Amino acid sequence: MSTLPEVSDVFERVETKKGEYLKTKLTQRGEDIGPHGVRLTKGAVPDYVSLTKFQDLSWRIMGKFASDKMTSANNQALEESLNKAHMRIRVEEYYAYVLMSTIIAFAIGVVIAVVVGIILFGVLGVSIMVRIMISGIAIGLLPMMAFMMLMGSPASKAKSRGRDIDKRIAAAMGFISAMASADVNIDVIFKELSRQKVYGEISEESSWITRDTELLGSDILTAIKKASKRSPSAKFQEFLQGVVTTSTSGGQLKPYFLLKADEYQKENKLAMKSQMETLGMLAESFVTVVVAFPLFLVLIMAIMAIVGGGDSDMMVTLLYLIVLGMIPISQFGFIFVIWNMSQEGAM
Template sequence: MGSSAFEKLETRGTLTKTKRFRPGDEADKGAHMVKLPKGARPVNVSLSPRAQVAWRMFGKFVQARRREDPELEDNLLKAHIKLRPEEYLALAWMNTTFAAVGAVIAAFVASLFLFILRIDITTLLIIFGLVAALPIFFSYMYSFGLPVGYHGSPAGHAKKRGHKIDKKISGAMSFISAMSSANVPVDVIFKELSKQTVYGEVAREAEWITRDTELLGLDILSALRKGAQRSPSSKFQDFLQGVVTTSTSGGQLKPYFLVKAEQFEKEDRLEMRKKMETLGMLAESFVTVVVAFPLFLVVIMAIMALISKTGSGFVIMLLYVVVGLMIPMSQFGFIFVIWNMEQEG
């Protein structure tokens, strides 16, 4: 690949300012070629093998019946799923088709297995009836369930990205305010932020803003507006819109960055305090529900089994259920709740 792959047309001047030419200078050249900054390189985004198979199988079908869906397109962009809506729907159709075929085959295999085991004819008829109803069910899914189910997936991914951005935005704001204190330009701040992988999804958002300015030729304010529109985090959206508003109204960005850094730090402290209070409440509930209650229940049931003459077998069976099922399930339930809180926090 030659050096021309690392070049772009410069038609926008310097950021938001108009480029002025001296007489006899570059005014007659118009658009001209300039090299990108050091380290810039093109990135080829290609479909995965699975997505390529889906496009070959269902691409024409999706294009023939596809309607404009700005919500899906917006969710794919916010989730950073590098697929067009048509490609994503083709992948959804392929997954649903394979699931339908697999379910029908599994039902036939199960029916054959039950027939070999000489199950009564009524059970076999019920199973075969279910097998016959499966194509109708999946046809319904094709018409109605597929758009609903697969439209929710990018929105879920975007929501997770929004949580990750909110989790890292306080540290990123400290970085931005420190850079602005040294009078670093806004476009350079976001470029340097994009290199700091410790800030996770915030760095990826900054990387897209830098891409818009250095590869697509947008000025920094337009790039920030686009970044605010496609960001899944309301906090990051408000921050970027505030940068644009402050710049266009003639305000100073340095005090704005310092105020936002302090605001996000306070919000983080409040969020941490709420999380600690919730964990304390869960710890008290765990001691009561998982430790004390089963212990008293086991003692009471053991005494009942010793005293009772006729119902001791039932009491012992219930004791097995409590010890072998109830206690482990309650422990796993609390573990899952705490793990889910950690993921969302």
């Protein structure tokens, strides 16, 4: 009868560093780490989650206050956003970091208000009421913007991850259905998917499923349930919930994977068609708004400046504003919109 090794030998093989557990191999029954152990790669070391220096300072100063002020509703919403964004920081630590950043922004706003007030009063001679209004805006606006941006940052990052998953899910379903057609187990499918970095955030989600099964000891269905709750993509959540439902109801996963792959491929084609129609509409608008209208306006104003009896200097100034201001800004605006659409649609 085989015996387990010393405790030190067992823990020498335990690690949590991302990427290392994707290279593990299940050991055979009776080997030195037990009947259901996982042999990790040689040289694997723990990956400790540590705060930055500023986050650590924020926690030391504002930690107790942040822990007391976080209500259950705010705590749950912020924690959910942090999990979906894969930001490895506790909700109390992040809230302390937000509060400390807001205090610093308030101090900077006070300094700016004092400097602006001195300039307005000493140099420009602005009235006291105007100085108070401008100083109040400088003091209140900066910390308010800092607080709102930092509190919304996890949700914004989670939405960005969700968009990345949605645009890659059709290709990922092709990979999953191909693996399922070869009768590969579901846990191995997600492990292999986590190694394919071309699938972006879907690969990241799959690596967390593999982590839950091979390091944390969860069964594959429990790991998939957890992944569906923390996924920022509604499509990926639906897919994972369908995997659990199909498995627990006794259905076959292979037809389900093939059906979802075909469904997402059709949705992807419709999305690409809609994007092309939008780009065509933007191209027509670009020709009308940025090319034809400014050219027509410049010609009309030039003729008015030459033959009109009014102030020609004003017409020349307006021409400069149109040529040097309106036309470049409108062009860069259209370029940004088209670039943003191409980034969302790109793999």
